[in-house]
Amino acid sequence: MDWVKQLNASINYIEEHLTGDISYEAIAKIAGCSVYNFQRMFSYIADKPLSEYIRSRRLTLAAFDLLNDSDRILDIAIKYGYESQDAFTRAFKNFHGVLPSRVRNESVQLRSCPKLSFQITIKGENHMNYQIESYPAFKVMGISQKIETSKAFEVVPGIWEQAWKDGTMQRFIDHFPNYRPAGFLGIAAGGQWGDSEHMQYIIGVTSDMDVEGCKHVPAMEGMEEFEYPAATWAIFEANGELPDATQKVYKQFYSEWLPNSGYELADLPVIECYLLENEQEVWIAVEKKNS
Known part of the structure; x- marks a missing residue:
């Protein structure tokens, strides 16, 4: 099943369960990705959060029921x-x-909010600079905070602001190992099957790479160490003013590049790398489709 078919199958699942329980884990499993990745993808392609789409579809159908049926309002609400x-x-x-x-x-x-249907759209309006790289395992030292997945886009800027205020970023600068993924890293982790309500957001720097001669930099006091396995990464250039530069990359990635x-x-x-002023990279782990 290709990416677009998977997305439409996930929308069909939502449609079939509008009058029952909708499992974000089931939606993501149909799409073949984590809950967080699906919610992120959906928000960029549909220009609205997944939760808002589901709520809008339910309220659209509820209005039809009020117009066409004689059921009590309470029954329709339930x-x-x-x-x-x-x-x-x-x-x-x-x-x-x-x-x-x-x-x-x-x-x-x-x-009225109509049912969504995804299609491949080849616009060619803006090119994307990227590379596919098989990268060794690496470690990151940093701070993490558990946040509500649905509020990630609102909360994350405040986490960065606090890290600058409390001296965390200066500590990174003073002990910067300069490994790849380079720069200050913003990592959206978790929100997987079984725990879709929360995710872990990490601010850190790469502290070790599984290559000969690399010196491991232990996590500083008050920080944690996070390990990531060897994987294939699609690394996209996202230069320009934030947050527009990275948001543009995500939208093109999910709607044009990935399909x-x-x-x-x-x-x-997903890893965002903040390098020099207005220079960023977005690292997204990918796998070859099974033929």
């Missing part, structure tokens, strides 16, 4: 996963702009 009529009413009004009770009594304007590459995602963290 059908689409809301524990109370009040919770459903708040969500319905936030999405449609009107109370659900008005749908049956008045002519009102409603919103046409002959590769699929490996179950390893």
Whole structure:
């Protein structure tokens, strides 16, 4: 099954379970990647978070039920996963702009979120500079913080800001081993099957490489050491102002590069490398598709 078929199969799973429990683990397994990678991919291709898409689809169908069925509002609320009529009413009004009770009594304007369908799009508007590299195992020393996966994009900038304020970044500068992946590293780890609600975000530097002659730099006091196995990495140049430069790379990677590459995602963290001013790299682990 190719990447686009996997994505559409995951959307079909969502559609079939809108009136029941939706497992993020099951969605990611169908797509062949981790929960975090799927959520990241989805947000860049669909321009909205996965949770928002699911909520919008449910509220779209709920409006159709209010228009066409005579079921109680409470029954419809429970059908689409809301524990109370009040919770459903708040969500319905936030999405449609009107109370659900008005749908049956008045002519009102409603919103609709259609089912997504992914297709390969070859635009060719912007080229991507990248290399595929089989890279040895390596270690990273740094700090980590457990965060809610759904709030990652909001929380991560604050983690960097705090690291500059509390002297963490200066300690990296003072003891910089200058190994690859180079520069300051931002690593999104976890959010895998079995724990989709949280992920681990790491700020660090490479402290060891599994190559002859490389000197291991032990983790400094108060820091942890993280190990990553030998793997194949697609390394993309992401130069320009942040966050636009990296976001552009992710969007092109998931929507254009990956579907046409002959590769699929490996179950390893995504690594962002911050080098000189406005110079970045994005490391994404990949595997050759089984023919």
